[in-house]
Amino acid sequence: xxxxxxxxxxxxxxxxxxxxxxxxxxxxxxxxxxxxxxxxxxxxxxxxxxxxxxxxxxxxxxxxxxxxxxxxxxxxxxxxxxxxxxxxxxxxxxxxxxxxxxxxxxxxxxxxxxxxxxxxxxxxxxxxxxxxxxxxxxxxxxxxxxxxxxxxxxxxxxxxxxxxxxxxxxxxxxxxxxxxxxxxxxxxxxxxxxxxxxxxxxxxxxxxxxxxxxxxxxxxxxxxxxxxxxxxxxxxxxxxxxxxxxxxx
Ligand SMILES: CC(C)(COP(=O)(O)OP(=O)(O)OC[C@H]1O[C@@H](n2cnc3c(N)ncnc32)[C@H](O)[C@@H]1OP(=O)(O)O)[C@@H](O)C(=O)NCCC(=O)NCCS
Numbered sequence: 001x002x003x004x005x006x007x008x009x010x011x012x013x014x015x016x017x018x019x020x021x022x023x024x025x026x027x028x029x030x031x032x033x034x035x036x037x038x039x040x041x042x043x044x045x046x047x048x049x050x051x052x053x054x055x056x057x058x059x060x061x062x063x064x065x066x067x068x069x070x071x072x073x074x075x076x077x078x079x080x081x082x083x084x085x086x087x088x089x090x091x092x093x094x095x096x097x098x099x100x101x102x103x104x105x106x107x108x109x110x111x112x113x114x115x116x117x118x119x120x121x122x123x124x125x126x127x128x129x130x131x132x133x134x135x136x137x138x139x140x141x142x143x144x145x146x147x148x149x150x151x152x153x154x155x156x157x158x159x160x161x162x163x164x165x166x167x168x169x170x171x172x173x174x175x176x177x178x179x180x181x182x183x184x185x186x187x188x189x190x191x192x193x194x195x196x197x198x199x200x201x202x203x204x205x206x207x208x209x210x211x212x213x214x215x216x217x218x219x220x221x222x223x224x225x226x227x228x229x230x231x232x233x234x235x236x237x238x239x240x241x242x243x244x245x246x247x248x249x
Contacts, residue, residue: 056113056120057114059111059112060111060173061110061111062108066103067103069122070100072112072119073099073112073124074095077156078092078095080157082232084201084202085194085201085205086192087233088229088231089230089231101126102124102126102153106130107130107150109125109126111123111124111173113170120157120160120166121166122154122156123153123156124154125177125178126151135151137225138243139223144186144245148183148184148185148186150178150184150186150188150248152187152189153189155167175246185248186247187246188244190241190243191208191209191212191241191244192227192239192240193239193241217244219243220243220244223242224242224243225241
Protein backbone atom coordinates (compact mmCIF):
# COMPACT_ATOMS: atom_id res chain seq x y z
CA UNK A 1 0.00 0.00 0.00
CA UNK A 2 2.48 2.52 -0.95
CA UNK A 3 3.62 4.40 -3.98
CA UNK A 4 6.86 6.22 -4.44
CA UNK A 5 6.71 8.22 -7.59
CA UNK A 6 8.67 11.27 -8.41
CA UNK A 7 8.74 12.43 -12.01
CA UNK A 8 5.85 14.00 -13.85
CA UNK A 9 3.36 11.97 -11.91
CA UNK A 10 0.77 14.71 -11.69
CA UNK A 11 0.95 15.45 -15.41
CA UNK A 12 0.64 11.80 -16.38
CA UNK A 13 -2.17 11.18 -13.96
CA UNK A 14 -4.10 14.22 -15.20
CA UNK A 15 -3.66 13.33 -18.86
CA UNK A 16 -4.71 9.78 -18.27
CA UNK A 17 -7.68 10.68 -16.14
CA UNK A 18 -8.85 13.11 -18.79
CA UNK A 19 -8.73 10.32 -21.35
CA UNK A 20 -10.77 7.86 -19.35
CA UNK A 21 -14.52 7.85 -19.64
CA UNK A 22 -16.32 8.34 -16.37
CA UNK A 23 -13.28 9.75 -14.70
CA UNK A 24 -12.71 13.42 -14.01
CA UNK A 25 -9.30 14.82 -14.78
CA UNK A 26 -7.02 15.15 -11.82
CA UNK A 27 -6.43 18.79 -11.14
CA UNK A 28 -10.13 19.54 -10.84
CA UNK A 29 -10.88 19.99 -7.24
CA UNK A 30 -13.92 19.04 -5.27
CA UNK A 31 -16.63 21.62 -5.35
CA UNK A 32 -17.89 20.24 -2.13
CA UNK A 33 -16.05 21.02 1.05
CA UNK A 34 -13.77 19.45 2.69
CA UNK A 35 -13.46 18.76 6.26
CA UNK A 36 -16.15 16.29 7.16
CA UNK A 37 -16.36 14.31 10.29
CA UNK A 38 -16.50 10.62 9.61
CA UNK A 39 -19.66 10.07 11.57
CA UNK A 40 -21.37 13.27 10.51
CA UNK A 41 -21.60 14.32 14.12
CA UNK A 42 -18.10 15.53 14.71
CA UNK A 43 -14.89 13.69 14.29
CA UNK A 44 -15.27 10.08 15.19
CA UNK A 45 -13.31 8.48 18.00
CA UNK A 46 -11.52 5.25 17.53
CA UNK A 47 -10.81 3.32 20.66
CA UNK A 48 -7.19 2.96 21.64
CA UNK A 49 -6.56 0.42 24.30
CA UNK A 50 -2.98 1.46 24.99
CA UNK A 51 -3.74 4.44 27.16
CA UNK A 52 -7.22 5.48 28.20
CA UNK A 53 -6.14 9.08 28.73
CA UNK A 54 -5.43 9.47 25.04
CA UNK A 55 -8.04 10.78 22.71
CA UNK A 56 -7.91 9.24 19.30
CA UNK A 57 -9.78 11.18 16.66
CA UNK A 58 -10.23 10.51 12.96
CA UNK A 59 -10.99 13.16 10.41
CA UNK A 60 -11.99 12.82 6.79
CA UNK A 61 -10.57 15.45 4.46
CA UNK A 62 -11.48 16.02 0.83
CA UNK A 63 -10.62 18.62 -1.81
CA UNK A 64 -8.51 21.66 -0.93
CA UNK A 65 -8.80 20.93 2.80
CA UNK A 66 -6.40 18.05 2.23
CA UNK A 67 -3.49 20.37 1.47
CA UNK A 68 -2.88 21.36 5.09
CA UNK A 69 -2.55 17.71 6.14
CA UNK A 70 0.07 16.72 3.59
CA UNK A 71 3.17 17.84 5.45
CA UNK A 72 2.20 15.66 8.41
CA UNK A 73 1.45 12.71 6.17
CA UNK A 74 4.79 13.19 4.42
CA UNK A 75 6.47 13.00 7.83
CA UNK A 76 4.62 9.78 8.67
CA UNK A 77 5.53 8.23 5.33
CA UNK A 78 9.18 9.27 5.58
CA UNK A 79 9.50 7.70 9.03
CA UNK A 80 7.36 4.57 8.57
CA UNK A 81 8.53 3.67 5.10
CA UNK A 82 12.15 3.55 6.26
CA UNK A 83 11.08 0.34 8.01
CA UNK A 84 11.17 -3.11 6.47
CA UNK A 85 9.72 -4.08 4.00
CA UNK A 86 9.93 -0.64 2.36
CA UNK A 87 13.42 0.55 3.39
CA UNK A 88 12.64 3.78 1.59
CA UNK A 89 14.97 6.75 1.85
CA UNK A 90 12.53 9.42 0.77
CA UNK A 91 12.90 13.16 0.39
CA UNK A 92 10.28 15.54 1.71
CA UNK A 93 10.00 17.51 -1.53
CA UNK A 94 9.26 14.33 -3.49
CA UNK A 95 6.72 13.26 -0.90
CA UNK A 96 4.92 16.58 -1.09
CA UNK A 97 4.93 16.45 -4.89
CA UNK A 98 3.45 12.97 -4.85
CA UNK A 99 0.88 13.66 -2.14
CA UNK A 100 -0.42 16.85 -3.78
CA UNK A 101 -2.59 14.77 -6.12
CA UNK A 102 -4.86 13.94 -3.18
CA UNK A 103 -5.77 17.61 -2.79
CA UNK A 104 -6.38 17.97 -6.51
CA UNK A 105 -8.07 14.85 -7.84
CA UNK A 106 -11.82 14.62 -7.72
CA UNK A 107 -12.94 11.94 -5.31
CA UNK A 108 -9.63 11.63 -3.47
CA UNK A 109 -9.53 11.73 0.32
CA UNK A 110 -7.24 11.71 3.30
CA UNK A 111 -8.17 10.40 6.72
CA UNK A 112 -6.03 11.48 9.60
CA UNK A 113 -5.88 9.83 13.00
CA UNK A 114 -4.68 12.10 15.76
CA UNK A 115 -3.97 11.45 19.38
CA UNK A 116 -4.59 14.58 21.40
CA UNK A 117 -3.68 16.60 18.32
CA UNK A 118 -0.60 14.58 17.28
CA UNK A 119 -0.78 12.70 14.01
CA UNK A 120 -0.72 8.97 14.83
CA UNK A 121 -1.84 7.47 11.54
CA UNK A 122 -3.47 8.15 8.22
CA UNK A 123 -5.13 6.65 5.19
CA UNK A 124 -5.22 8.06 1.68
CA UNK A 125 -7.36 7.06 -1.26
CA UNK A 126 -8.02 8.08 -4.84
CA UNK A 127 -10.15 6.73 -7.69
CA UNK A 128 -7.86 4.34 -9.54
CA UNK A 129 -8.53 6.16 -12.79
CA UNK A 130 -6.54 9.15 -11.50
CA UNK A 131 -3.49 7.04 -10.88
CA UNK A 132 -0.37 7.02 -12.91
CA UNK A 133 -0.16 5.24 -16.28
CA UNK A 134 2.23 2.57 -15.05
CA UNK A 135 0.01 1.68 -12.15
CA UNK A 136 -3.07 1.54 -14.39
CA UNK A 137 -1.26 -0.63 -16.92
CA UNK A 138 -1.05 -3.31 -14.25
CA UNK A 139 -4.85 -3.63 -14.48
CA UNK A 140 -4.88 -4.10 -18.27
CA UNK A 141 -5.44 -7.84 -17.92
CA UNK A 142 -7.76 -7.65 -14.94
CA UNK A 143 -11.43 -8.40 -15.39
CA UNK A 144 -12.54 -5.42 -13.30
CA UNK A 145 -13.42 -2.02 -14.77
CA UNK A 146 -10.90 0.57 -13.66
CA UNK A 147 -13.57 3.18 -12.98
CA UNK A 148 -15.19 0.90 -10.41
CA UNK A 149 -12.00 0.58 -8.42
CA UNK A 150 -10.81 2.88 -5.65
CA UNK A 151 -7.13 2.87 -4.80
CA UNK A 152 -6.03 2.84 -1.18
CA UNK A 153 -2.74 4.73 -1.39
CA UNK A 154 -1.69 3.97 2.16
CA UNK A 155 -2.90 2.97 5.57
CA UNK A 156 -0.30 3.53 8.21
CA UNK A 157 0.26 4.11 11.91
CA UNK A 158 3.28 5.12 13.94
CA UNK A 159 4.66 2.06 15.77
CA UNK A 160 3.18 2.99 19.18
CA UNK A 161 -0.34 2.86 17.73
CA UNK A 162 -0.14 -0.52 16.00
CA UNK A 163 -1.79 -3.73 17.11
CA UNK A 164 -4.59 -2.02 19.02
CA UNK A 165 -7.22 -2.57 16.35
CA UNK A 166 -6.86 0.93 14.90
CA UNK A 167 -5.91 -0.37 11.46
CA UNK A 168 -9.06 -2.47 11.26
CA UNK A 169 -11.19 0.44 12.40
CA UNK A 170 -9.64 2.96 10.03
CA UNK A 171 -9.98 0.60 7.09
CA UNK A 172 -13.66 0.12 7.95
CA UNK A 173 -14.10 3.90 7.90
CA UNK A 174 -12.30 4.11 4.56
CA UNK A 175 -14.64 1.48 3.12
CA UNK A 176 -17.70 3.26 4.45
CA UNK A 177 -16.57 6.49 2.84
CA UNK A 178 -15.75 4.88 -0.52
CA UNK A 179 -19.12 3.11 -0.54
CA UNK A 180 -20.82 6.43 0.16
CA UNK A 181 -19.31 7.84 -3.06
CA UNK A 182 -21.68 5.49 -4.88
CA UNK A 183 -19.74 4.38 -7.93
CA UNK A 184 -16.98 2.14 -6.64
CA UNK A 185 -17.34 -1.61 -6.20
CA UNK A 186 -13.78 -2.49 -5.26
CA UNK A 187 -10.91 -1.29 -3.15
CA UNK A 188 -7.39 -2.04 -4.31
CA UNK A 189 -3.94 -1.59 -2.85
CA UNK A 190 -0.41 -2.67 -3.68
CA UNK A 191 2.26 -4.22 -1.52
CA UNK A 192 5.97 -4.61 -2.07
CA UNK A 193 7.11 -8.19 -2.56
CA UNK A 194 10.25 -9.14 -0.62
CA UNK A 195 11.87 -12.54 -0.38
CA UNK A 196 11.37 -14.19 3.03
CA UNK A 197 15.15 -14.47 3.21
CA UNK A 198 15.75 -10.70 2.94
CA UNK A 199 18.66 -9.85 5.28
CA UNK A 200 16.89 -6.84 6.81
CA UNK A 201 13.66 -8.68 7.60
CA UNK A 202 13.15 -8.44 11.39
CA UNK A 203 12.71 -11.83 13.08
CA UNK A 204 9.24 -10.91 14.38
CA UNK A 205 8.09 -9.33 11.13
CA UNK A 206 4.44 -9.98 10.26
CA UNK A 207 3.89 -9.84 6.50
CA UNK A 208 1.27 -7.27 5.56
CA UNK A 209 -0.48 -10.08 3.65
CA UNK A 210 -1.87 -11.20 6.98
CA UNK A 211 -3.56 -7.87 7.63
CA UNK A 212 -4.91 -7.81 4.08
CA UNK A 213 -6.23 -11.38 4.18
CA UNK A 214 -7.79 -10.68 7.57
CA UNK A 215 -9.60 -7.66 6.11
CA UNK A 216 -10.95 -9.42 3.03
CA UNK A 217 -8.40 -8.50 0.36
CA UNK A 218 -7.19 -11.14 -2.08
CA UNK A 219 -4.04 -10.94 -4.17
CA UNK A 220 -4.92 -10.30 -7.83
CA UNK A 221 -3.16 -12.97 -9.87
CA UNK A 222 -1.06 -11.39 -12.60
CA UNK A 223 -1.81 -7.81 -11.53
CA UNK A 224 1.64 -6.57 -10.65
CA UNK A 225 4.00 -3.75 -11.41
CA UNK A 226 7.32 -2.48 -10.17
CA UNK A 227 8.31 0.81 -8.57
CA UNK A 228 11.80 2.14 -8.21
CA UNK A 229 12.98 3.90 -5.08
CA UNK A 230 16.11 4.76 -3.21
CA UNK A 231 16.67 2.45 -0.26
CA UNK A 232 18.18 3.39 3.07
CA UNK A 233 21.52 1.87 2.04
CA UNK A 234 21.78 4.49 -0.70
CA UNK A 235 20.99 2.12 -3.60
CA UNK A 236 18.07 2.69 -5.96
CA UNK A 237 16.29 -0.57 -6.73
CA UNK A 238 13.25 -1.82 -8.63
CA UNK A 239 10.63 -3.35 -6.36
CA UNK A 240 7.99 -5.82 -7.53
CA UNK A 241 4.53 -4.77 -6.35
CA UNK A 242 1.49 -7.01 -5.95
CA UNK A 243 -2.04 -5.62 -6.20
CA UNK A 244 -4.84 -6.76 -3.93
CA UNK A 245 -8.58 -6.38 -4.36
CA UNK A 246 -11.53 -6.31 -2.02
CA UNK A 247 -15.18 -6.16 -3.07
CA UNK A 248 -17.10 -3.45 -1.22
CA UNK A 249 -20.39 -4.71 0.15
C1 LIG B 1 -0.58 -2.48 8.76
C2 LIG B 1 -1.17 -1.57 9.82
C3 LIG B 1 -1.87 -0.38 9.17
C4 LIG B 1 -2.18 -2.38 10.63
O1 LIG B 1 -2.75 -1.54 11.59
P1 LIG B 1 -2.84 -2.02 13.11
O2 LIG B 1 -3.63 -1.02 13.83
O3 LIG B 1 -1.48 -2.30 13.60
O4 LIG B 1 -3.63 -3.37 12.94
P2 LIG B 1 -4.75 -3.96 13.88
O5 LIG B 1 -4.33 -3.81 15.31
O6 LIG B 1 -6.05 -3.35 13.50
O7 LIG B 1 -4.64 -5.50 13.53
C5 LIG B 1 -5.48 -6.12 12.67
C6 LIG B 1 -4.94 -7.47 12.27
O8 LIG B 1 -3.79 -7.31 11.43
C7 LIG B 1 -2.67 -7.95 12.04
N1 LIG B 1 -1.54 -7.05 11.85
C8 LIG B 1 -1.25 -5.99 12.58
N2 LIG B 1 -0.14 -5.41 12.10
C9 LIG B 1 0.25 -6.12 11.06
C10 LIG B 1 1.33 -5.99 10.15
N3 LIG B 1 2.25 -5.04 10.24
N4 LIG B 1 1.42 -6.88 9.19
C11 LIG B 1 0.52 -7.86 9.11
N5 LIG B 1 -0.52 -8.02 9.91
C12 LIG B 1 -0.65 -7.16 10.89
C13 LIG B 1 -3.00 -8.10 13.47
O9 LIG B 1 -2.28 -9.19 14.00
C14 LIG B 1 -4.48 -8.32 13.42
O10 LIG B 1 -4.77 -9.64 13.01
P3 LIG B 1 -5.18 -10.73 14.08
O11 LIG B 1 -6.33 -10.15 14.82
O12 LIG B 1 -5.52 -11.89 13.22
O13 LIG B 1 -3.97 -10.91 14.93
C15 LIG B 1 -0.06 -1.04 10.78
O14 LIG B 1 0.55 -2.14 11.40
C16 LIG B 1 1.00 -0.20 10.12
O15 LIG B 1 0.85 1.01 10.05
N6 LIG B 1 2.08 -0.83 9.62
C17 LIG B 1 3.19 -0.07 9.02
C18 LIG B 1 2.79 0.62 7.76
C19 LIG B 1 2.29 -0.36 6.73
O16 LIG B 1 2.97 -1.32 6.37
N7 LIG B 1 1.11 -0.07 6.20
C20 LIG B 1 0.54 -0.83 5.16
C21 LIG B 1 1.07 -0.39 3.86
S1 LIG B 1 0.73 1.31 3.47
